[in-house]
Amino acid sequence: ETGVTQSPTHLIKTRGQQVTLRCSSQSGHNTVSWYQQALGQGPQFIFQYYREEENGRGNFPPRFSGLQFPNYSSELNVNALELDDSALYLCASSLKGVLPIHFGPGTRLLVL
Amino acid sequence: DQQVKQNSPSLSVQEGRISILNCDYTNSMFDYFLWYKKYPAEGPTFLISISSIKDKNEDGRFTVFLNKSAKHLSLHIVPSQPGDSAVYFCAAFDGGSQGNLIFGKGTKLSVKP
Numbered sequence: 001e002t003g004v005t006q007s008p009t010h011l012i013k014t015r016g017q018q019v020t021l022r023c024s025s026q027s028g029h030n031t032v033s034w035y036q037q038a039l040g041q042g043p044q045f046i047f048q049y050y051r052e053e054e055n056g057r058g059n060f061p062p063r064f065s066g067l068q069f070p071n072y073s074s075e076l077n078v079n080a081l082e083l084d085d086s087a088l089y090l091c092a093s094s095l096k097g098v099l100p101i102h103f104g105p106g107t108r109l110l111v112l
Numbered sequence: 113d114q115q116v117k118q119n120s121p122s123l124s125v126q127e128g129r130i131s132i133l134n135c136d137y138t139n140s141m142f143d144y145f146l147w148y149k150k151y152p153a154e155g156p157t158f159l160i161s162i163s164s165i166k167d168k169n170e171d172g173r174f175t176v177f178l179n180k181s182a183k184h185l186s187l188h189i190v191p192s193q194p195g196d197s198a199v200y201f202c203a204a205f206d207g208g209s210q211g212n213l214i215f216g217k218g219t220k221l222s223v224k225p
Contacts, residue, residue, distance in 0.1 A: 004155070033212070040217065041217055042116075042118075042201050042203075042215030042216050042217050042218055043156065043201070043213075043215045044215070045212045045213065045214075048212065056208065056212050058212065090155055090156070092155075099144060099146065099161065099205060100146050100148075100158040100161060101158075101213065102158065103148075103155035103156045103157070104155050105153070105154055105155045106154075106155050
């Protein structure tokens with residue numbers, strides 16, 4: 001059974017740029033969630049995707065957007081990067097309606 | 113306003129002794145709670161969970177206790193081992209979109225040999 005994978009592992013961007021992070025869900029899982037973990041904080045829910053549609057969103061602005069593909073993989077896109085977007089971005093997958101959700105290793109984003 | 117609070121940023125315990133990690137919540141709509149463990153440079157790993165209809169759940173060395181009236185849960189690790197050294201996150205679910213877990217800030221556990 002393949003777990004959740006994410007790419008890239010690390011990324012450095014400049015303020016104002018755009019970034020795309022990628023996630024492959026665990027085999028058999030059809031739902032993907034994205035979280036942001038700032039330094040010293042717990043993970044914070046960004047949004048969830050199911051059947052290629054957004055299915056729940058946390059308190060994040062519209063410049064955070066996502067996609068889910070037919071193979072259940074997902075992308076997180078962030079436009080107009082701000083310094084405060086520097087964080088660990090975690091992807092998690094699960095079956096719809098089933099807990100727990102299972103996290104990938106994360107992508108560490110640094111915005112300069 | 114934090115809905116899930118882990119008031120101890122760190123905890124140090126001797127190997128073989130009990131580790132007790134605490135978590136408080138404010139939202140009475142939360143009906144399922146989970147504990148995750150996180151090592152540096154890895155994602156959080158699910159450890160144990162408890163439904164609000166129970167007051168205790170046990171899995172090997174790990175036991176979670178839930179006190180709904182006090183809105184408090186705790187994770188007990190007995191006996192503690194050096195490999196348990198990690199950051200432990202408490203998370204709550206309110207029955208909505210199941211990807212939307214509310215996390216505490218975490219407690220860093222250090223188990224000393």
